[in-house]
Amino acid sequence: MVVTAKGSNHDPVMLDRVVELLAPSLAVPDAVYVDCTLGLGGHARAVLEAAPSARLIGIDRDPEALAVARERLGSFAERIALVKAVYDELPEVLADLGVDQVHAVLADLGVSSLQIDREERGFAYRVDAPLDMRMSGGEGRSAADLLNSASPVKLVRILRGYGEEKYAERIVSAIVREREIQPFTSSGRLVDVISDAVPAAARRSPGHPAKRTFQALRIEVNDELGVLERFLPAATASLALGGRIVVLAYHSLEDRPVKRHLATLASDGAPRGMPIVPEHLQPCFTLLTRGAERPSEQEIQSNPRAASARLRAAARVKEA
Numbered sequence: 348m349v350v351t352a353k354g355s356n357h358d359p360v361m362l363d364r365v366v367e368l369l370a371p372s373l374a375v376p377d378a379v380y381v382d383c384t385l386g387l388g389g390h391a392r393a394v395l396e397a398a399p400s401a402r403l404i405g406i407d408r409d410p411e412a413l414a415v416a417r418e419r420l421g422s423f424a425e426r427i428a429l430v431k432a433v434y435d436e437l438p439e440v441l442a443d444l445g446v447d448q449v450h451a452v453l454a455d456l457g458v459s460s461l462q463i464d465r466e467e468r469g470f471a472y473r474v475d476a477p478l479d480m481r482m483s484g485g486e487g488r489s490a491a492d493l494l495n496s497a498s499p500v501k502l503v504r505i506l507r508g509y510g511e512e513k514y515a516e517r518i519v520s521a522i523v524r525e526r527e528i529q530p531f532t533s534s535g536r537l538v539d540v541i542s543d544a545v546p547a548a549a550r551r552s553p554g555h556p557a558k559r560t561f562q563a564l565r566i567e568v569n570d571e572l573g574v575l576e577r578f579l580p581a582a583t584a585s586l587a588l589g590g591r592i593v594v595l596a597y598h599s600l601e602d603r604p605v606k607r608h609l610a611t612l613a614s615d616g617a618p619r620g621m622p623i624v625p626e627h628l629q630p631c632f633t634l635l636t637r638g639a640e641r642p643s644e645q646e647i648q649s650n651p652r653a654a655s656a657r658l659r660a661a662a663r664v665k666e667a
Contacts, residue, residue: 358650359389360455361642361658365593366390366397368635368660369451372591373398380451381441382406383434383582388416390453395423401451403427404444406434408483433483435577441585448587454578455595457656458482458565472557475535480565490564494537495530499523509572509600510563518544518560534561562598572600579608583632586663591635593660602639602657609634609661631667635660 359365373380373394378401382391385405395403403426407413413429420427430440434454441449478491497505499519506515521544522531531537541557542550550556566572582592592609596602612632639657647654 358653359393360457360595360650360653360656361640361646362390362393364640364658365453365595366393368593369394369453369591370397372450372589372662373401375450375589376400378402378451379404379446379449381437381449381453381582381585383437383452383454383578384456385416385429386412386455388419390455391416391427392420392423394451394453395420395426401426404440404446404449405429406432406437406440408433433574435574435581437578437581437585448590449585450587450590452582452586452590452592453595454582454593456571456575456601457595457597457652472534472538472555472561475533475538478531478534478537480561480568482569488568490568491531493564493568494522495526505567506560506563508563509566510559510561511600512559512563514545514549520544566600572604575601576604579604583608583612583661583663584667588663588666591660591662593658596639596657596659597655602659605659606639609659613661629665631663631665632661633664635662 369380372378378398380391380394380398380401381404382388382394383406385391385407388405391403391405395401403420403423405413405416405420405427407416407429408431410431413431417429420429428444430444432440441447478489478494480490481487494502502519502522503515506512506518512518518541521540522537525531525536525540537560538557541560545556586592594605594609596605609632613630613634615628615630636659639659641658642650642653642656
C-alpha cells in the first residue's frame with residue numbers, strides 16, 4: 348500500500364499487468380504515454396520507471412488529485428506534463444502540447460482513492476457527508492442539485508439506466524416526497540430514505556441498499572458514460588503504429604462500450620465469407636487480451652476495491 352503525500356491510501360489496480368502491456372510500446376525514441384485518468388499517479392509512476400525515456404501526459408479533472416500526483420511524481424518532473432481536463436478532451440490536450448501521436452494510453456475508469464476516502468467529496472454511502480460527487484472539484488452541478496431539481500421521470504431513468512436499480516420507482520417516490528419537505532444536502536439522509544424505501548428483504552441481501560443509487564447519481568453528475576463514448580475513438584485515433592491502449596472498467600456499463608469499440612477496431616472490413624481479406628480491409632488493431640482480464644485473488648484480498656476491475660487492451664498494427 349502506498350501512502351500519498353496527502354495521506355490517502357492508494358493501490359493502483361492490476362499494476363504489474365498494466366505496466367507489462369504498456370511498456371513495450373514505450374521503448375521507441377521520444378515515446379509519449381498518456382494517463383487519461385491520472386488520479387494519484389500510481390500507474391503513471393510505475394510506467395515511467397519501466398520506460399525511462401518515455402514522457403508522460405497526465406490528465407485529470409480533479410485539481411486536488413493533480414496536486415497530489417505532481418508531488419508524488421516530482422522525481423520525474425522533466426518528463427511529465429500534467430493537465431486539468433476531462434479525458435474526452437484528449438485531442439485538445441494533445442493539440443495544445445503540440446503532440447501529433449502517442450505510444451501508450453491508459454484509462455482507469457474507477458473513482459480514485461482520493462475521492463472515495465475524502466468524506467467531504469460525498470462519494471461514499473457509508474458516511475454522512477455533503478451530497479456532492481463531482482469529480483471536478485466543485486465545478487458543475489452537484490448530486491444534491493440533481494436530486495432536488497430533476498423530474499421524477501428523469502430520476503427513475505437515471506437509477507434504472509446507470510444503477511440498474513430494480514426498486515427505482517419506489518426510491519424516487521420517497522426522494523420526491525422527502526425533498527418537498529426539505530431539500531437534500533447530505534448523503535446520510537439520502538441513505539436513510541433509500542433504506543426505508545426498498546423492501547426489507549432487499550435490505551438484508553448482500554450489498555448496501557444505497558450502492559446502486561449512488562453509482563447512478565455519480566455517473567449522471569459526471570457524465571461518465573458520455574465522456575467514455577467520446578474518449579474511445581479519440582484515444583485509439585491518437586495512437587502511433589505499435590501504440591497500445593489499456594482500459595480498466597469497473598462495471599458492465601463501462602466495460603460494454605470498451606469491449607464493443609476495441610472489437611470493432613480488431614475486426615476486418617471484408618464481407619463475410621471472403622476467403623482472403625485484402626490489405627486495405629484488414630484491421631488496424633489487434634486485441635492484447637482475451638476477453639476482460641480480472642485481478643488475481645491475492646490482489647483482491649489485499650485491495651478489495653479491485654474486485655470488480657475488468658482490463659482490456661489493444662495495439663495498433665496498421666495505419667488508418
